[in-house]
Amino acid sequence: MSDLITLEELIEEFQEVEDKMERLEMVFELSEEVDFLELEYWNDLTRVRGCQSEAHVLVTIESDLVKLKAGADSKLVQGLMGILTIALRDISPTKALELTPEFAGEMGVLNSLSPSRSNGFRNMFDKVMKEIKEKM
């Protein structure tokens, strides 16, 4: 998967894959898209609550663009962070706030995960959006 892939292209790619293992493999690969938040910065403020894994996100806004740094102890969770990274790539905070978590549903990604993992994704999405709003 190219690092310049758009969210729309990603949704399309996921929709073409029926096998759950292949879809999970794609999520695994997307963990590489994440700008990794170093372990030393993981703390209570960066923690995504309600996620069964250790998952941390840090949002900053630079030159009116959203920057996401993230990390998790699970490759699948970090893959979900990769999807969010692509969704937020090169967009302004105002544009970012127009996003809804439904795109993950459209991709069929959440269907491939346990309920706790898909809730975790929603919590991660909500936390990122809340931080964008606070930092605008």
Added chain:
Amino acid sequence: MELWGEDMREQFPILQREVNGHPLVYLDNAATTQKPKVVIDAMNDYYSNSNANVHRAVHTLAGEATDGYEACRTTLKKRFNAEKVIITGGTTEAINLVAHAWGKANLSTGDAIVLTEMEHHSDIVPWQMLAKELDIELRYVPVQEDLTLDMEIFEASLEGAKLVCVVHISNVLGVCNPVEKIISLAKQNGARVLLDAAQSVPHQSVDFQELGADFMAFSAHKMCGPTGIGALLVANDAFEQMEPFMGGGDMIETVSIHGSTYQTNEHKFEAGTPKIAEAIGWNAALNWMDNIDLESEHSRLLSLARWLSQELRSMGMTVYGRHDEHDAAVVSFLHPTMNSEDLAHLLDARGFAVRTGHHCAQPLLERLKITGTVRASLYFYNSKEEVEKFVKQLSEILERFA
């Protein structure tokens, strides 16, 4: 009935289904077991033909429902050689019942309860709640490096203790605790004993009176029965010390505006409409299990668990268990780098059902310095071929993803 052959598997409708396009391989039996058709049919038949409330009614349906419900108690009494059998909502409810019905009536400030680090949360939290309420002391027996309880500390902790609560077989490790010795030592020190038998009774015959415990709690759903029902076996003298916990219908003898009198039998602790369909389903499961030679099944499953552990170790996994003679066929393991939930998701993609996480035993995992494991647990319908397939699939996953 042929054990572990196709005859056995055909009796479980769910085992015929596919998951994610692959035949289901169900290895999450320590969480709950699948139900044979006889259990599903018995519950269906009750709702189709005999549905009525039990006990105080003279019509035919009520009689059939009462007979069906009470038959479960009779079967349990016979199977476990128990004096009193209180039907509960499961193991958790049974332990909570002891805490409320016996604990509150017989414990007071300064008393002590002995627990172990191996307990399921359901045998820790009710006692923590009671300890807070009554200001009593909780003493925890540590788990040693070899995954056994520290019996020296156990003996020392008995001084002045009124109750010992111990798990018969650990749901994480499959380790069977020396409950005969624990009960004998507790009795010598004047303490009553509650045995959490949720993971043992599905695999072995237990004679409650011979064992000498005062309370024994377990669930139907871990032994091919329905969810939402379990039992608390109680010794006669301990039963006499129990006060009603929940008040309501069915547990009373008479009620007036000035006060009430209670039943003197087990109904005293079964307020409200009981779990009628569930009891009928459980009775069917217990009768069905009579066809199974538990000892030879246990030895077959244990040898599969030993083989699986060996294979997992050769793949670089850490296995948390020892699989001694009386231990259960539970295999908890961890890969050195791969997240256990990731692994379970990938296994699910190929139809394998395993459990991950802390298995409701966080103090034990803290002792082992881990936060969770992947757990494969076996039961009657699991075949050697399935376990071999599991190993092959794991190996493919590790090659592709680790």
